[in-house]
Amino acid sequence: MTDDVSPTKRAIMEATYDALHEQGYGDLTIQAIADEFEKSKSLLYYHYEDKEALLADFLEYALEEFMAEIDLQDHEPLEQLEMLIDATVPETIDEERYRVQIALLELRGQVPHTDVYRERYTEIDRMLTDRVASIIERGVESGAIRDVDVELEAELLVSTILGVQTRRLTTYAEFPIERSRAALFEHVQQRLVAAES
Amino acid sequence: MTDDVSPTKRAIMEATYDALHEQGYGDLTIQAIADEFEKSKSLLYYHYEDKEALLADFLEYALEEFMAEIDLQDHEPLEQLEMLIDATVPETIDEERYRVQIALLELRGQVPHTDVYRERYTEIDRMLTDRVASIIERGVESGAIRDVDVELEAELLVSTILGVQTRRLTTYAEFPIERSRAALFEHVQQRLVAAES
DNA sequence: AAATATTTACTGAACGTTTAGTCAGCCATG
DNA sequence: CATGGCTGACTAAACGTTCAGTAAATATTT
Structure with a gap:
């Protein structure tokens, strides 16, 4: 679209x-x-045939906007991971990104009652996790990342990003986003970066 | 209530x-x-005066049920953390817990438009994070946990738990919950457990 | 190239249904 | 016989959806 x-x-x-x-x-x-x-x-x-069809199309539209935001360039694996964090959990969140994230949060809540939504979110979740896994894998191959369990690390990172995103949107502005960002970056460093030899 | x-x-x-x-x-x-x-x-x-009042009360009710579930006993800090993970992200999720988690997920989506909800979720988020932080702090004092940045580790763990929970509820049943649980437990081990000396 | 037919994008008014909320009154218990 | 818990019938407003119709663009015929 x-x-x-x-x-x-x-x-x-x-x-x-x-x-x-x-x-x-x-x-x-x-x-x-x-x-x-x-x-x-x-x-x-x-x-649109009815309200449901309109909303189904809207979800697809919103997901495309989300995916466009995390369309990472050619970079070193570790840089890509940091860019991903920066795109999904930016230090300051502009109007545009904010409304996308809010929309996706709201629609996600409807998943348990709308099968089409569940399919879409499953799809996006898998795409994102696979993307992260393949970045990590490249890092392992190039030696920039330790020889970790790739799928496990991808799961962990994706979950943490979603968690930080959600908490940021659903608590007050005092939410310590800098601390969470620092924790995410440090998480990548500590768990993934190969020890200097 | x-x-x-x-x-x-x-x-x-x-x-x-x-x-x-x-x-x-x-x-x-x-x-x-x-x-x-x-x-x-x-x-x-x-x-109840109106629908809004009923729903506000319901959120409080649901949050109490959630808090009751993670009311940890007296245990070693590390055990408590593992119990927390086990309570929030159980291996198999029974009907009772499922409906609480679903309800909280749905209501959370409404936060951006209902101030009362935002206050409640902020409150619960803070309570949970503080609880985790104090567990970690006790661990550090007793020497069972490394001398880490307590607040940062608490933020990270709470976010990851919420992320895993959310992804589990909003994707298909094939969601690798065992892998996510393993990742969470390993995360605690690797980041928090004091190296044997 | 003028005349005519067809299709496309669009509107305002209206439809029947469902909604949140009200209210007069009932019925048990103290 | 008063009061607290409760009900069924009700209403006005809002709901999703339909529909007859219009004006402009496009295709077809002459």
């Missing part, structure tokens, strides 16, 4: 972001989306 | 659990709660 989609559908997705941001998932009505949308409410039904 | 509450209010809380479990937060209506409740819908309004 990233590029090839009609401007109208894109506008609907943006309106859904805004509505979700203002109302939360519990009060997310078609009317609320329409209110954030320049065109009419009925147009939503021209483009 | 754990003990001193009327049976009716308790029944309302249980009905809310069931409704939340069947409908999800998005479709959680007063009627849905009443349907899971032996008595009438109007009675809900006899006991």
